[in-house]
Amino acid sequence: MGKKSRIKHRSTATVETAPDAVGPRQPCPCGSGRRYKACHGSGDSSSPYVARPFDGLAAESDLVALREFVPAATAPLRLREPHERSVQVCSLLPGAAPAMVRDDGSVWLGLQVQHGYGDPSRDLGAVLLEALEAEPGSLVSLTSPPGEGPRLEDLVVDEPLEITVHDGFDYWVADVEDPDGTMAGALAQANEAAAPTQRMTSAAAAYWTRMGEREYLRWVLPHPEDAVLDALARMHVLGDESLVEGDRLIGMFRAHGLVVPVWDLPRGTGPDAVDERLGAVAARLEELLADPSPLTSEERSARSGLASRQLTIR
Known part of the structure; x- marks a missing residue:
């Protein structure tokens, strides 16, 4: 995949001084392009980092x-x-x-x-x-x-x-x-x-795109990351994660505190075929997000595999 480069003040906005996943020599998550230790990890930044x-x-x-x-x-x-x-x-x-x-x-x-x-x-x-x-x-x-x-x-x-x-x-x-x-x-x-892109109608913030000969679905989920990983692991074990025949959930990336799972789609799929199935997948995901039961060993294994597939390109 190629990279594309409320009235109420939220005094409770999440501010993080040093996200655990960011080392001092890694890029600052604010997007400045500077190393974290020289940006919002310097200790004297005039603008706090909001996760x-x-x-x-x-x-x-x-x-x-x-x-x-x-x-x-x-x-x-x-x-x-x-x-x-x-x-x-x-x-x-x-x-x-x-x-x-x-x-x-x-x-x-x-x-x-x-x-x-x-x-x-x-x-x-x-x-x-x-x-x-x-x-x-x-x-x-x-x-x-x-x-x-x-x-x-x-x-x-x-x-x-x-x-x-x-x-x-x-x-x-x-x-x-x-x-x-x-x-x-x-x-x-x-x-x-500009890569051809279409917003899905059957689920919020889900976007089909084609990059060269490859097609993908990127879906920005508003739920906490741990809950998303648990639900996607349960879906994988149940076989409910597929959008179209031959697709694959290849991993995810994080953006502004949210998780974005990414599906690799067969060539020629197109947005309409994805949209037809996505609504059912979204409804199933909501059901599993509400499941309070502990993960089984198989689900834990699936969760670990998904968590390890962190995409570093958009």
Whole structure:
């Protein structure tokens, strides 16, 4: 797989000084690209690391998906009073910009950005506030830790996102003239790099994608990791984990405190065939998540195997 590069302040947001899985010389989980010991593990970071920045939001899993691996998607956001502006969250903006104010005054808020200050929700809050004050036609950046202030959930209405997944990035310039074709050339290159992706309708935050000749399903689950591993282990032993004939649950990765299991699908499967079965798998998973009984020896073995298959690429 290739890598794609509530009104209520959450004073209880999960803050971790040193996640157990991160060594001092490993990359900081905030996404800065620096080693942990030189970033949020330095002991003097001005911005605390929040392990699950979108915790409690109805759109948590989809926000994680759009931030981590969905190439081209948009969704409207409703602002809390007293703000009255049209705001759209985008998986990616031109140049990985944090935000842009369109000529009509509407705000586009980017999720896939180059900065990482420990709490993406606080970063988004700071960028959104600045964008609301910026002039039309402006780009908004974030070049230093934002400090204290409202987080995303303090500024927007807490509700599920109405997501539109696009075939490419043409929506960037849908209302912009391009007389010399400059933007068209740049768009063609960006579109070529965007893996075809489709959001499933039968389960929340599940996305089919095709990368080259390979197809995958990535499913962002909002449940605690231990509970997910237990439930998936039970499903494996029962033979209930399959989405289509010939598929394989190849492992998982972690993103912003959530677990993302990944299925490798047979060539030519397509999104519709996956969607037909996914609803039943999701319902079965919910049943098993509620099972309080201890794992059997066979289930423990299956759990250990799944936990060891940690994917390091998106």
